Amino acid sequence: MAHIKFYSGEEVPLEMHKVRIVQKLSLPHIERRLEALNEAGNNTFLLKNTDIYLDMLTDSGVNAMSDKQLAAMMESDDSYAGSSTFTKLENKIRDIFGTDYFLPVHQGRAAENVLAKVFVRPGQVVPMNYHFTTTKAHICVNGGSVDEIIIDEGLEVTSSNPFKGNMDIAKLEAIIQKRGAENIAFVRVETGTNLIGGQPHSLENLRQVSNVCNKYGVLLVLDASLLADNLYFIKTREDACKQMSVREITRAIADLCDIIYFSARKLGCARGGGICTRSRDLFMKMRELVTLYEGFLTYGGMSVREIEAITVGLEETMDDDMISQGPQFIAYMVNELDRKGVPVITPPGGLGVHLDAKRFIPHVPQTEYSAGALASALFLVSGVRGMERGSVSEQRDDDGNEVYSNMELLRLAVPRRVFTMSQLKYAIDRIVWLYENRALIGGLKFVEEPKMLRFFFGKLAPTSDWQHKLVAKFRSDLGDSL
Numbered sequence: 345m346a347h348i349k350f351y352s353g354e355e356v357p358l359e360m361h362k363v364r365i366v367q368k369l370s371l372p373h374i375e376r377r378l379e380a381l382n383e384a385g386n387n388t389f390l391l392k393n394t395d396i397y398l399d400m401l402t403d404s405g406v407n408a409m410s411d412k413q414l415a416a417m418m419e420s421d422d423s424y425a426g427s428s429t430f431t432k433l434e435n436k437i438r439d440i441f442g443t444d445y446f447l448p449v450h451q452g453r454a455a456e457n458v459l460a461k462v463f464v465r466p467g468q469v470v471p472m473n474y475h476f477t478t479t480k481a482h483i484c485v486n487g488g489s490v491d492e493i494i495i496d497e498g499l500e501v502t503s504s505n506p507f508k509g510n511m512d513i514a515k516l517e518a519i520i521q522k523r524g525a526e527n528i529a530f531v532r533v534e535t536g537t538n539l540i541g542g543q544p545h546s547l548e549n550l551r552q553v554s555n556v557c558n559k560y561g562v563l564l565v566l567d568a569s570l571l572a573d574n575l576y577f578i579k580t581r582e583d584a585c586k587q588m589s590v591r592e593i594t595r596a597i598a599d600l601c602d603i604i605y606f607s608a609r610k611l612g613c614a615r616g617g618g619i620c621t622r623s624r625d626l627f628m629k630m631r632e633l634v635t636l637y638e639g640f641l642t643y644g645g646m647s648v649r650e651i652e653a654i655t656v657g658l659e660e661t662m663d664d665d666m667i668s669q670g671p672q673f674i675a676y677m678v679n680e681l682d683r684k685g686v687p688v689i690t691p692p693g694g695l696g697v698h699l700d701a702k703r704f705i706p707h708v709p710q711t712e713y714s715a716g717a718l719a720s721a722l723f724l725v726s727g728v729r730g731m732e733r734g735s736v737s738e739q740r741d742d743d744g745n746e747v748y749s750n751m752e753l754l755r756l757a758v759p760r761r762v763f764t765m766s767q768l769k770y771a772i773d774r775i776v777w778l779y780e781n782r783a784l785i786g787g788l789k790f791v792e793e794p795k796m797l798r799f800f801f802g803k804l805a806p807t808s809d810w811q812h813k814l815v816a817k818f819r820s821d822l823g824d825s826l
């Protein structure tokens with residue numbers, strides 16, 4: 345990792361890559377941003393890219409690719425069956441994870457579909473550190489349920505625990521004893537826990553989980569979508585692993601698991617996914633469903649160009665500089681915001697920066713969707729698009745009552761190798777301005793509320809004319825500046 349000491353004493357993470365392909369951005373005027381926000385019903389999913397300056401919605405499928413990935417895409421072998429491009433990926437997976445069997449799928453949730461259909465029976469439970477939206481949906485659709493047994497600190501917004509993504513081992517053992525091993529479909533560990541702020545688990549914790557699984561004969565499944573960030577945190581925060589190479593840590597993780605699956609929209613910086621295992625028996629159980637839902641076993645719904653890019657991307661992930669870029673940029677942003685008193689999730693995780701709306705705008709109640717309100721306010725004053733991760737992302741219960749989420753977060757994803765330091769500084773500057781003017785931010789109410797997945801398609805409106813007041817204050821403080 346680039347530990348460069350600045351003579352000035354300033355601590356700035358240094359990019360160990362240069363930019364050779366660029367995409368033009370625009371930063372529309374604040375009046376246009378207000379219009380765009382209204383057109384999108386205050387839902388950042390419905391904004392158009394041309395109205396956005398920094399797109400911090402997600403890291404999915406939008407990480408920057410390397411020159412070597414692009415070059416590899418040009419030499420792909422396009423054949424329905426037996427493509428040599430696929431063999432390259434299969435070999436790379438074997439080399440990195442030590443798993444002999446690999447099933448390709450078109451993206452992460454497709455792997456979850458196959459796993460849930462093969463291993464989850466009605467009434468069974470899947471203990472996990474924390475759920476991801478698509479994972480939980482697939483398990484539930486197949487009649488199973490999810491039991492989240494993350495350590496207590498995992499759900500504390502601020503903490504100094506370096507591994508907030510760890511599983512509570514005592515709870516794991518208690519569940520297996522209570523339900524009986526035959527009622528556990530599998531145990532799932534999500535690396536770089538997405539929905540609680542990209543928080544990592546330690547290698548030691550995974551080892552303990554694996555010991556319990558072995559003791560009771562339960563399968564251990566790893567969701568490795570956010571592995572790159574978690575590798576960085578294990579290497580920098582876990583004393584026993586500081587001398588290990590990224591490759592050695594990866595192998596140690598893989599050796600503890602029965603099945604590893606991933607979204608290559610995140611891991612490997614391309615688009616696709618896969619399921620890996622050492623067991624021929626497990627492979628045979630899943631094989632048919634891959635051909636049924638995804639495609640033949642040598643492409644699984646992916647284009648061969650993407651398969652080439654994943655192969656190179658996985659190899660590049662075994663590099664200190666590569667895996668440190670995202671977490672170091674995120675840490676820079678989190679630390680700057682924290683220093684200025686802005687409420688953020690700590691310690692810094694992977695994936696992105698998470699603003700805590702409950703503390704940012706305590707005067708906006710959850711009934712008025714504080715995280716959603718913060719997402720629209722930030723877009724208005726900056727052109728930065730984040731993602732609401734709060735009650736808008738929940739769903740009403742069967743009686744139509746609101747279900748309020750544990751946390752009201754605005755997630756600002758930092759896709760890997762995409763943004764420059766000055767862009768981050770701009771985002772920080774506007775967030776700090778917004779924080780100083782937070783009293784002006786008001787709430788939102790639904791004007792169009794779909795029953796399912798309302799966070800994708802729903803439209804909301806401000807509960808008062810607070811957005812106009814915010815624009816007026818912005819103009820008076822920053823003049824004609826964008």
Ligand SMILES: *Cc1c(COP(=O)(O)O)cnc(C)c1O
Nearest residue numbers: 451452453476538567569607609
């Ligand atoms: C993104 C993600 C998935 C789903 O992957 P897709 O490629 O978006 O289908 C599953 N698990 C985790 C942890 C993720 O971050």
